[in-house]
Each structure stands twice: as structure tokens, then as C-alpha cells.
Amino acid sequence: MGLLEAIVLAVLAASTPLLLAASGELVAERAGVLNLGVEGMMIMGAACGFAGAWLTGSVLVGALCGILAGAAMAAIFAALTLGLAVNQVATGLALTILGIGLSGLIGASFVGERIAPVAHLSVPLLTDLPLVGRIVFGQDAFVYVSLALIAAIRWFLYSTRAGLVLRAIGDNHASAHALGYPVLKIRAAAVLFGGACAGLGGAYLPLAYTPFFIPGMTAGRGWIALALVVFASWLPGRLVVGAYLFGAVTILQLHAQGAGLGIPSQLMSALPYLATIIVLVLLSRARATAGSAAPACLGTVFVPDR
Numbered sequence: 001m002g003l004l005e006a007i008v009l010a011v012l013a014a015s016t017p018l019l020l021a022a023s024g025e026l027v028a029e030r031a032g033v034l035n036l037g038v039e040g041m042m043i044m045g046a047a048c049g050f051a052g053a054w055l056t057g058s059v060l061v062g063a064l065c066g067i068l069a070g071a072a073m074a075a076i077f078a079a080l081t082l083g084l085a086v087n088q089v090a091t092g093l094a095l096t097i098l099g100i101g102l103s104g105l106i107g108a109s110f111v112g113e114r115i116a117p118v119a120h121l122s123v124p125l126l127t128d129l130p131l132v133g134r135i136v137f138g139q140d141a142f143v144y145v146s147l148a149l150i151a152a153i154r155w156f157l158y159s160t161r162a163g164l165v166l167r168a169i170g171d172n173h174a175s176a177h178a179l180g181y182p183v184l185k186i187r188a189a190a191v192l193f194g195g196a197c198a199g200l201g202g203a204y205l206p207l208a209y210t211p212f213f214i215p216g217m218t219a220g221r222g223w224i225a226l227a228l229v230v231f232a233s234w235l236p237g238r239l240v241v242g243a244y245l246f247g248a249v250t251i252l253q254l255h256a257q258g259a260g261l262g263i264p265s266q267l268m269s270a271l272p273y274l275a276t277i278i279v280l281v282l283l284s285r286a287r288a289t290a291g292s293a294a295p296a297c298l299g300t301v302f303v304p305d306r
Contacts, residue, residue, distance in 0.1 A: 007251060008135050012143055013209055015247025017042070017201040017218075019146045021225035022232075022239055023153055024197025029229055030157065031190035032170040034299035036092025037077055039222025040099020041070040041195050042202030047103035049203025050110055050213035059118045063142075063203050070199020071192050073099060078191040082184050085301045096222070104215040117211045118142065142204045147240070149197070154236040166190060170295035173302045183302050198222065220273060227276045230283060234294065249275050 021038055028035050045066035053062025077095055080086040118140045121127070126137040157163040169176045169183050177183045201221070206213045224246055232238035253271040 005131055005134060010251045010254075011244060011247045012135070012139060013247075014250045015243045016143050016146050017204045017209070017221055018225050018228060018246060019150065019240065019243035020142070020201030020204060021198045021222060022228040022243060023146070023149050023236070024194035024201075025225055026229050026232070026234060026236065026239060027153060027157075027166070027197075028187075028190045028194035029298055030170045030234060030295060031166050031187045032173055032295050032297045032300065032302075033081070033187050033191055033194075034088050034092070035074070035077060035191060035194055036089055036226065037073060037095030037099065038092075038194075038198045038225050039218060039220065040096035040103075041073045041198035042099075042218045042222045042225075043103040043216065044069040044073055044099045044106075045199030045202030046205050046217055047107040047110075047202075047213060049199070050113075050115070050206035051106060053115050053207055054110055054113055057115075059115075059207050062115075062207050063200060066199045066203025066207075067196045068199070070195040070197070070202065072195075073199070074191050074195020077195070078188045081301070082188050082191070088299050088301070100216065107213045107215060110213050111215070112212070114212045115207070118208045140208045142200075142208050145200075150236050150240055157236070167295075170297065173297050173300075177302070187302070198225070201225070224273070224276055227280055230294075231279050233283075246275065 021042055025035060025038055048069035049062040049066030051062075052065030053059050056062070073095055077091055080091045081088045120138050120140050121144075123137045127133045129137075155163075157167060165176070165181055166186055169181065169186055173183045202218055205217050210217070228239060228242045228246065231242040249271055
């Protein structure tokens with residue numbers, strides 16, 4: 001029971017940054033924008049989040065700094081792709097490279113420093129229950145925020161008029177523009193929201209997952225978050241399943257290495273990314289015959305009539 005509880009807790013911790021970043025990217029892609037800069041936004045959120053927490057002694061301030069850093073990177077992306085109609089793929093890749101380099105510069109003076117990680121919830125009696133106590137009532141605030149965020153996104157997309165408009169823009173921006181909806185403004189808001197979520201996901205790493213910052217600590221999680229959105233078919237409920245599945249794969253390779261199975265550690269470390277590639281290939285083959293569920297104008301540039 002103790003081992004099972006430890007594994008589940010580790011899976012939840014490993015899945016939370018993926019779920020936070022992917023939830024924001026899902027909203028952006030639902031609006032018809034493909035943002036490949038998630039990795040750069042996450043690492044900027046990690047660097048600025050740790051810097052804010054270390055300088056102020058407040059994890060909350062650190063989380064806010066991570067959110068602002070991700071949103072600032074997203075604002076650059078929106079200005080280039082939506083304001084100047086620059087190619088979204090090239091811009092996203094450039095922002096990833098920029099974020100990796102800039103985060104190294106910002107975090108250089110904080111390497112080797114440590115902070116007190118975010119506190120875990122403790123409910124008298126409930127947290128001490130066997131197995132489910134720590135899993136349900138003993139998580140840190142980021143875990144609960146990630147689940148609440150998914151619930152809020154699902155409600156917004158499918159139960160509000162604004163969510164319907166956003167999905168309509170993602171499906172056919174020309175028709176939405178003809179009906180008088182501000183396509184560029186709505187897409188910009190979706191991109192900013194996605195960047196803020198990516199920044200929060202990045203901030204989770206030094207504020208809760210590990211109490212320190214190292215350059216490149218996101219380790220490709222932004223790319224996995226992008227793959228998760230496709231894996232989930234742009235549906236919030238499936239996104240939760242996908243995030244926890246990929247988090248479980250990450251923890252599995254750590255336990256396999258610890259058990260001394262004789263498998264090369266490099267191969268086990270590559271397992272989460274190999275699983276990502278396999279899932280994307282299978283989904284691509286399935287949609288080739290059944291038709292894609294992706295937003296019809298995903299990644300296209302919209303230039304309204306002047």
C-alpha cells in the first residue's frame with residue numbers, strides 16, 4: 001500500500017505541469033492558433049517563478065511571476081502572428097529558442113539556491129486515511145488548480161456563448177468574421193491565456209516539484225504538452241487522462257531504473273518521448289481514415305478585410 005501510494009503521488013506530481021501547459025494550449029488551438037512556443041514559455045515561467053519566490057520568500061508571488069512571464073512570451077507571439085501575420089510555426093520555434101536562452105540568463109544567478117517548496121494540504125483525519133488520504137486530501141495547490149482549470153475550461157467551451165464563439169472562430173474564422181466577431185482579439189486572448197497556463201506549469205517545477213532551479217529543467221515537457229492536446233482530440237476530459245498517462249510513463253521509467261532491470265538508462269529516459277511519438281503516429285493513422293477532429297483553420301493566418 002505504501003509503494004502504491006508513493007507511485008500515485010509521484011504520477012500526480014509529474015502530470016501536473018503537463019496538464020497546466022496543455023490546458024492553455026487546448027484553448028489556443030480551439031481558437032485556431034498553433035503555438036509551438038510552449039516549451040519556451042514553460043522554461044521562462046520556471047526561471048521567473050523561482051526568481052520571484054526566492055527574492056520575496058513567497059511561493060504565491062513566484063507563481064504569479066511565472067504566469068506573467070508566460071503571458072509576456074505569449075504576447076510577443078500574438079503580436080507577431082496575429083498583428084504582423086508572421087508564420088506561426090516559425091514564430092513558435094523562435095520563441096522556444098529565445099525562452100531557453102533568456103531563462104538561462106535570468107536564472108544564472110539562482111542556480112544552486114533553494115527555496116521552501118509549496119505546502120501540501122493537510123485536513124485533519126481525512127489526510128491520514130489509508131491510501132486515498134494523501135492522494136485526495138494531501139496534494140499541493142497546483143494539483144487542485146490544474147483540475148479546477150480543466151473543469152472551468154470545459155464549462156467555458158461547452159456551456160457559455162463566449163466558448164461557442166471561440167470554437168466557431170477555430171472552425172471557420174472567415175464566417176465568424178463575417179458575423180461581426182473580433183477574430184484577432186479573441187485569438188489574442190486565447191494565446192495569452194495559453195501562455196499564462198504554460199508559465200504556471202513551468203513555475204510548478206521549481207516551486208513544488210523540486211525546490212531549486214536548473215537551466216533546461218522543463219526537459220521537453222512543453223513538446224509533450226503539445227502532443228497531449230492532439231492525443232486528447234482537443235477535448236478537456238481526455239486531456240486529464242492523457243496527462244496522467246504520460247506522467248505515469250515518466251514515473252515508470254524512474255522506477256524501472258531503480259529496480260535495476262538492466263535496461264539502458266538512456267533508453268528509459270527516452271520512454272516518455274517515444275510514447276509521445278507512437279501515440280501521435282497512431283492518432284494520425286486513425287484520423288486519416290475517420291477524418292480529423294482538429295479545428296479547421298488551425299495554424300492559419302487570418303487577415304481581416306480593411
